[in-house]
Amino acid sequence: MEYRDARCITPALEMMNKTSDYCFVMENMLNLMEYNAASLLNASPAAAAKSISEKLAQWSEYYQKRKIAPQFPLLHSVDFSQPADFSGLINFWNEKHKASDGRFSSRTHYSSAKQFFDAVSKGSPLFDQVMGERPNLWLYIHGPTHHWAISAQREAEILLPAAEIFSTIQSLVAGSFKNYPSGKLQEAWMAAIYSDHGWGGKEGDHHYKFSIFSHAPGWKNGYRSGIQANNPLMAVVRPASDIDAALPEEKSFFSVSAGNVLVSTIKKCADDDSVTIRCYDIEGKDTDVQLNFFFPVGKAELINIIEEEGRSLPAPKNNLQLKVGHHPIETLKLWPQHSGCDE
Helix, strand or coil, X not given: CHHHHHHHHHHHHHHHHHCCCCCCCCCCCCCCCCCCCHHHHCCCHHHHHHHHHHHHHHHHHHHHHHCCCCCCCCCCCCCCCCCCCCHHHHHHHHHHCECCCCCECCCCCCCCHHHHHHHHCCCCCCCCCCCCCXXXXXXXXXXXXXXXXXXXXXXXXXXXXXHHHHHHHHHHHHCCCCCCCHHHHHHHHHHCCCCCCCCCCCCCCCCCCCCCCCCCCCHHHCHHHHHHHHCCCCCCCCCCXXXXXXXXXXXXXXXXXXXXXXXXXXXXXXXXXXXEEEEEECCCCCEEEEEXXXXXXXXXXXXXXXXXCCEEECCCCCEEEEEECCCCEEEEEEEECCCCCCC
């Protein structure tokens, strides 16, 4: 982690401070047009600009036929790479395409993936549709040891969030986070296996599980079945009842009013006895959603994904109104009102 901080994160923060629109993403991304344009971008500004012009000419007819906005991405992606400074190429390109009146016939700049997709989706573009699940790009170099590690990771990806959710709900029902297993959960997350390549040979047995469903045409009619298959129902048998058990036979702990908004995380906040809830839109549309809780809320904030920079939200007793944009991840922080979990 120290290596990654020193080689990747710290230089990235310095670049962001230097250039406000610079974007640096730690994980690899797959770009459908140009996957890893490193060789092109690392050439001299003049050579890179020439190659980019040739690329744009190749894609021009494709864009025009499909009414796609003239936005073209170039992705620089290298494992454990330091952030690259492309200001030389950007300045060279923009000066070359700057008219006498100050306007640009073509302009390049740093961009996040979201900014690109928002720009290229304007109007009514006729994008080609790709159906099915994204394949495992690393499968061809991995062996059984990697398969075992991935299997363990997938199991952990189900069990650990479930453990956080049920531990949080149990604490809320009890009215106190006194017995919340923060240390055990932290240790489990730290030990979670991160999948990567280079785990060994290709021999051995590989086991896969497939779920086949029928649904109306379109992925929006089928994604829920896929999500459910990846998150199997787990039954917990506990014959002995708590003396003070007061829950009814049926009860919803959390729910959302919109079908396109999914709750992915419910957990105790790391710094205090508030509850963190994370949700996201899966269908690419702006939505006004109501989140319903089973416990009274005294205070609510909209925070960022690392649980900082809180912005106060109006919090009725057992529900909250929230605007969720297309494809974002929204994180909420809720302070329960009852004794033992107060702010």
